Amino acid sequence: MFPWCGHGYFGFSLCIPGSHTVFSCGDYMINQKFVLFFPQKESHVHNRGWRNHSFITEFILMGFSRNPRTNWILFFLFLFLYLFTVLGNGLIFTLIRVDVHLHTPMYFFLSILSLLDLSYATTTVPQMLVHLVSEHKTISYVGCVVQMYIFLTLGITETWVFAAMAYDRYVAICFPLHYGVQMSQTLCVLLAVSSAFCGLLCALIYTVFAMSLPYCGPNEINHFFCEIPAVLKLACADTSLNDQVDFILGFILLLIPLFLILTSYICIFVAILRICFTQGQVKAFSTCASHITVVTMFCIPCMVMYMRPGSEASPEDGKKLALFYNVISAFLNPIIYSLRNKDVKRAFLKLVGMNEDTR
Secondary structure: OOOEOOOOOOOOOOOOOOOHHHHEOOOOHHHHHHHHHOOOOOOHHHHHOHHHHHHOOEEEEOOOOOOHHHHHHHHHHHHHHHHHHHHHHHHHHHHHHHOHHHOOHHHHHHHHHHHHHHHHHHHHHHHHHHHHHOOOOEEEHHHHHHHHHHHHHHHHHHHHHHHHHHHHHHHHHHOHHHHHHHOOHHHHHHHHHHHHHHHHHHHHHHHHHHHOOOOOOOOEEOOOOOOHHHHHOOOOOOOHHHHHHHHHHHHHHHHHHHHHHHHHHHHHHHHHHOOOOHHHHHHHHHHHHHHHHHHHHHHHHHHHHHOOOHHHOOHHHHHHHHHHHHHHHHHHHHHHHHHOOHHHHHHHHHHOOOOHHHO
């Protein structure tokens, strides 16, 4: 214990052993020798960098390339993909809402999927387009958090909507006589609301765990939007707990819906093989093929992205995977669901004032 008779200005945000002895009016060399032979561990607060957390007010999204010519090529490519995504998904959503013949459980879920894809791409692509042709590629800390939360909410909701669509096809093919009773409007709305609630809640858990970490070092995100695996690489603390949370949530939000989808389609294929007429088999397979294709394009890249340890994640591979389930999947969904669907074609021709018989 030493006498303290100097000025009261302290150049630290917390009392670290050994730093305060400079204000002592006595001989503190004994204390220095004690610290030398019995060094104290650094403060937990200092290790995690919390005192520097407030310094990060914005992030820089590095995007794809530093070459202006390459960025302009990517700009026009992604602009085309985005405009087609908005037009295609918006058209499918409008057709299903307008045409009363499409007011069935299958098209109800398809309209939700189109709305999710449209919103999903809009969360990231417009900003990416601006950054491709702009010198300023920054996003505020709050903007990064909001983008991350909305993106996760839409993506998680979509995985459970896929499961609901698979269940709808299972009931329609395996129990056609009970389809109208089992897939009631109340059940459809309940499945949709439950999917949205799961997305809102789990996205909140993801975001809170990620953004509660201190970010006190470089602020350059090697990605084209604020995605959790890329943002976590900038944390000034150990992210092993986040990797565990991501794996557990990925198991719940990806593997469980995928298991339900696979189980539904195994039962569907068994039921299809029992159909005596070849034409009926072809029609049933055609009905399910589009859904299986979309689920595969979306879920597999998401599993690779969110269920592998952060240390094994390559930034370039992460960008490619994100493009696949964020941009490419939303772009292809209208093509997959509309080109092979006579009901959607008929509704479109009716909307533009053409009769299919007059073509």
